[in-house]
Amino acid sequence: MMKRNLAAALSGAIFGLGLLISGxxxxxxxxxxxxxxxxxxxxxxxxMGGALIPMAIAWRIAARQRTALLGRTIPLSPGGxxxxxxxxxxxxxxxxxWGLSGxxxxxxxxxxxxxxxxxxxxxxxxxxxxxxAPAARARLERMAPAT
Amino acid sequence: MFDIAWLWGLLGGLMIGGxxxxxxxxxxxxxxxxxxxxxxxxxxxxxxxxxxxxxxxxLIALPGLAVLLSGGSxxxxxxxxxxxxxxxxxxxxxxxxxxxxxxGHGVCGISRLSLRGIVxxxxxxxxxxxxxxxxxxxxxxx
Numbered sequence: 001m002m003k004r005n006l007a008a009a010l011s012g013a014i015f016g017l018g019l020l021i022s023g024x025x026x027x028x029x030x031x032x033x034x035x036x037x038x039x040x041x042x043x044x045x046x047x048m049g050g051a052l053i054p055m056a057i058a059w060r061i062a063a064r065q066r067t068a069l070l071g072r073t074i075p076l077s078p079g080g081x082x083x084x085x086x087x088x089x090x091x092x093x094x095x096x097x098w099g100l101s102g103x104x105x106x107x108x109x110x111x112x113x114x115x116x117x118x119x120x121x122x123x124x125x126x127x128x129x130x131x132x133a134p135a136a137r138a139r140l141e142r143m144a145p146a147t
Numbered sequence: 148m149f150d151i152a153w154l155w156g157l158l159g160g161l162m163i164g165g166x167x168x169x170x171x172x173x174x175x176x177x178x179x180x181x182x183x184x185x186x187x188x189x190x191x192x193x194x195x196x197x198x199x200x201x202x203x204x205x206l207i208a209l210p211g212l213a214v215l216l217s218g219g220s221x222x223x224x225x226x227x228x229x230x231x232x233x234x235x236x237x238x239x240x241x242x243x244x245x246x247x248x249x250x251g252h253g254v255c256g257i258s259r260l261s262l263r264g265i266v267x268x269x270x271x272x273x274x275x276x277x278x279x280x281x282x283x284x285x286x287x288x289x
Contacts, residue, residue, distance in 0.1 A: 005201040007173040012205030015166035015178065015250070020210040020220065022159020023152060028223045031289065034272075034279040043156040048253065050160020051167070055258035058168035065172070072175030081246075083266050090244025091252070091267040095274025097237025100230050100282060100289075103222070104249045105242055106180035108235075109203060111222045113211025118224045122235040129239025130185045137244055 004070050016110040022047040025111040027102025034099055085144050086137050167255055174198065179251020180206075181242035189243070225289060230282075241271075 023029040023043050032041030062074045081087075098104050101122060108115075108123050115122075170178040176198075183199045186192020192199050214220045225231060242248040245267050247256065252271075256264015282288040 001197070004174055005197050007169065008198045008201040009205035011166045011170040011174070011178060012202035012207075013166075013209035014162050014169065014205075015180075016206040016208075016210040017213060018159040018162030018166060020159070020213060022156045022163070024159065025210070025220065025222055027225070029152070031279055031283075034275045035283055036276060037280050037284055041152070043152045046153045046156035047160035047163065050157040051164035051254045052160075052258045054161060054164035054168045055171075055254055058164075058171050059259040062171055068171070068175030069173045070175070074171060074175045075177060081263060083263055086244045087246070087263055087267055088270055090241045090246070091270035092241070092274045093237045094241030094245060094248060095271030095276075096278045097234040097239075097241060098249075098271060099275035099278030101224065101234030101238065103224065103234065104180070104238060105184060106206070106248070106250050107222075108238070109180060109184065109206050110210045111220075112207050114214045114220055115222045115224065118226065118228075118231055119222055121228070122224065122231050125232045125235025126239035127184070127188050129236040129241070130181070130188050130243045131239075132236075133185070133240050133243030134189055134191075136240060140244070 007070065015106065018051075019107050019110045022050075024104075025107040025115075029102075030104075030107075031099070031102040034102075086140050089140065090133075163250070164254060164258070167250070167258075170202075171255070177251060177255045179247050179255060181239075181248040182246065182251055185239075185243045227288065230288060245271075 019025055024047060029041055029043050033044035063076060066074060068074050103122055108126055111119050112123060167178040170176050183202050187196060187199050247267060252264040252267035257268060
């Protein structure tokens with residue numbers, strides 16, 4: 001258990017440092033990438049491209065190993081879920097909030113140390129939205145039952 | 148003008164993917180920021196709270212320390228409180244409904260060619276682009 005927590009802390013730390021040096025904690029970079037009609041900033045495409053390389057290799061190793069170094073079974077299939085309305089509606093809402101603010105969950109957390117009051121307010125609103133999600137999901141599923 | 152932002156982007160991206168690879172191969176978990184924190188606030192991740200809290204501690208502490216030592220950084224977040232609060236609510240609600248964000252669906256999903264990850268990414272980028280362009284060029288909010 002202790003090893004798992006240490007590995008998680010290390011993973012979080014590398015993730016956060018990567019978000020910082022790639023410029024993803026700077027909302028002008030993110031919004032500059034989303035704004036294709038403005039002075040377009042290509043940085044985010046390089047960040048995504050760079051991140052996909054180690055992950056694609058990791059999935060290949062995972063497919064062979066099947067078991068993680070600290071014992072768990074690696075989740076190789078995405079839980080049997082398919083494309084459903086919570087996925088599409090949720091991603092659209094997330095995108096709208098991302099466009100308005102320039103922050104997604106990782107950078108919102110990573111920048112807590114220097115994001116000031118605005119960053120803290122954003123984070124609290126984000127957590128509130130997360131608390132509201134299970135009820136919203138139940139309502140969506142009543143309207144359009146999963147097939 | 149010579150701009151090396153893309154090189155920092157690539158290097159940072161490799162670190163983000165490396166962190167995800169570590170989380171997957173050592174802990175056997177998909178690294179998604181919204182899922183890790185979301186499971187703590189809605190109680191669904193109670194069984195693995197220490198692992199989640201450790202991840203978040205590293206995520207907040209190391210960049211914070213790096214910025215402290217390097218003399219500062221700026222998120223350039225808008226000063227418009229309505230946008231900050233609305234943006235936060237939408238990001239929190241949307242990522243939990245979709246079960247993932249830029250890290251979980253984007254980085255970890257696309258890299259294994261998950262249909263859900265690809266569809267989610269197409270929708271959040273399209274919505275983000277449309278809202279950004281409307282908010283800046285049509286409504287003048289940003």
